[in-house]
Amino acid sequence: MEDLAVQALNGLASASSLFLVASGLTVIFGVSRIVNFAHGSLFMLGAYLAWTLTGLGPLAGLGGLWSFWGAILLAALAVGALGALLEVTVLRRIYGAPELFQLLATFALVLIVQDVALFLWGPDDKFGPRAPLLRGAVEILGLRFPRYELFLIAVGPVVLGLLWLLFHRTRFGILLRAATQDREMVAALGVDQRLLFTGVFFLGATLAGLGGALQLPREAVTLHMDMAVIVEAFVVVVVGGLGSLPGAFLAALLIGELHAFGILVFPRITLVLVFLVMAVVLVLRPYGLLGRAPSGAPPASEVAAPLPAAMPPALRRAALAALALLVALPPFLGDYPLILLADFATFVLFAASLHFIMGPGGLASFGHAAYFGAGAYGAALLFRHFAAPMELGLLAAPFAAGLAGLLFGWFCVRLSGVYSAMLTLAFAQIAWSVAFQWIEVTGGDNGILGLWPSEWARGRLAFFYLSLALCGAAVLLLRRAIHAPFGMALRAQRDSGLRAEAIGIDAFRIRWLGFAFAAAMAGLAGALFAYGKGSVFPSVLGISRSVDALLMVLLGGVQTLNGPIVGAIAYAGLQEQLARVTDYWRLLLGLVILALVLFFPRGLAGAIRRGGSP
């Protein structure tokens, strides 16, 4: 009983900080239509800044009260200012760009902030001071409640109330609400939108920073906070309804409590519970508890590509020559190049499978690593628990990943645009946390070791040929599917869902199957990757692997069938080189992505058709 009460309280306190982050996310989205992936990074920066400011900031000298509360507020405002700065320097330039590019740009910011934080604060976790005035616990009904938790519990409703006042009682707030509905009309009435947008980023970032800073007395500040928080915030926002503040509040309560009680029931896989609730909510109310369907027609797919033309003969000859080289040359290569080449083969398949969803399918996935990892873990778990040989593992991997694709895809493909992108990411994070937290089965962070190929394929050369053959065959299969009636139906629903329905195409089913098929192919790539390394770790499902795949596809161009092949090789090569020369490769990568997005806002080489409003 006591436990339950304390857990309920914990849940409420978590809900408050979740709400702070989610409200910022939802407010920014409402006005700018940008889903800010970097919102979790702002949260993390708020925590780090508060840590620094409480410890050695100019306020520390003031002692006691000021050094703590002053630092919290200052950290929040500093993060707000940073948010405004990011809006002015980066985001403002991409309002007219296709959605996918906006998401990528904020993703780039995540990478950059990661390394900047690593550089400034180092890899060690940081522990903050206790809050003055709120140390210790109070006794209520014979139970001891920590004071700070009680304070946090109050913060959520207070912030909700203040936001309500801001949005209903100030001109700025009224303009923001108007802009959420029709920002062009607001401009036509003489309002300079730039101030509005900068203001809303300041507001949202301040909320995120405040959320992060307030965590300081509760938990350690780590470099993983950003992703953990953004995924939860996505779940909250999706469950509550994108753009709805009361919805975010309600959902934050729900998710916070779910976490708190989930720990009592399934201590290791609380995120699965969260996922189940999200699934139920989305089935019953696709736009969240208090959300509304986006008004107007759904945006046309933004990465649409015509049916790729046949390769020109010269190119075809070059490709064949390259393939011949790949077959003929390896016997003369050393181990290291062979390992790299085998990796490249898996990356090509991984990228090609994502391309299948994004190009012909017209859906962006920010969590494709989930299926790569599902294949890898599928094979590895069979090996660990049933001592299955490689042949069986490779056979099972596409099924494992395909099943994951069927399960997750069922949710993801019913939504479009940012909703579905957020969902794919959330599912991938859930898959990651299962691998990470369910130590009994997956080995957790220690991974599963000793996953070697069978005797005949153990040599580097043989394994390379095996990878080349399997990946080559799978890529050909993907291409066949694009040209088959199935692929045509997929493209038809992408280009116009309504028209496709009218000629008898069940758009949902086609998308769903396409998603699962691509997932299965990614799973094969993942299993090959795992056998090549001899082990799997949760990182095969990680965000950065999903981003890898996205970048490969975008780098090569969505519109061509060969794009993912070229992109995968170019990107994997680049990353390999970057990681070799610097520890801060994320920073460099982030800057490269930003440069790509800013200087080719309409896509690489005209690869991506213009989308969104001007």
Place this chain on the structure above:
Amino acid sequence: MLAVEGLHAHYGRAHILHGVSLTVGRGEVVCLLGRNGAGKSTTMKAIMGLVPPSAGSVRFEGASLAGRPPHAVARAGIGYVPEERRIFADLTVLENLEVGRRPARPQLRPWTPEQLFALFPSLGAMRHRTGGRMSGGEQQMLTIARTLMGNPRLLLLDEPSEGLAPVVVERMAAAIAELKAEGLSILLSEQNLTFAGAVADRACILEVGQVRHEGPMDALLADAPLRARYLSV
């Protein structure tokens, strides 16, 4: 006051305006006429900068506005009332007016919500109602009132009578006459000739993105063959 010269505009690759030229004098009401799709709304959007003109000039009180963003055009003193009304459905009547509010201009009496409620009495009775729960006619009044809150010198009124009951159209015509008496210049787009005849001084007939006829409103009303040529369907 407003002088538009050789205005061209595109939606994507579709070339819609092919060199529209027109003027509106101080205190004048000019009516844009033309069949559906002739480019009346597009002309207004191009003046506002909502559809950036690809060529041509828009001069307003000596300032060049072509290529400026919509908010700059609005601040220069041009108020835009869109055909689709575009009321903020989640905002109340008073909040909708607040969005439109701009500082007063010299030599013009600034509009207040109270004066607007006198102009459109039915709005006054529903100050706290949200835009989404208003009738089409009420929304039409609100969208005009909202734009007037910006104290414009020139009003672009896109089909104010569309979809309104006859009594409401009469009320609307009276309101426009009042605005004209206040010294406001108006560029109006209309399908309803009776309504246009009641309020406009001059007519401009558009056809496939060009001005085909320009002259006094009375002359147009008297000239049946001219009307038949450009306006009958």
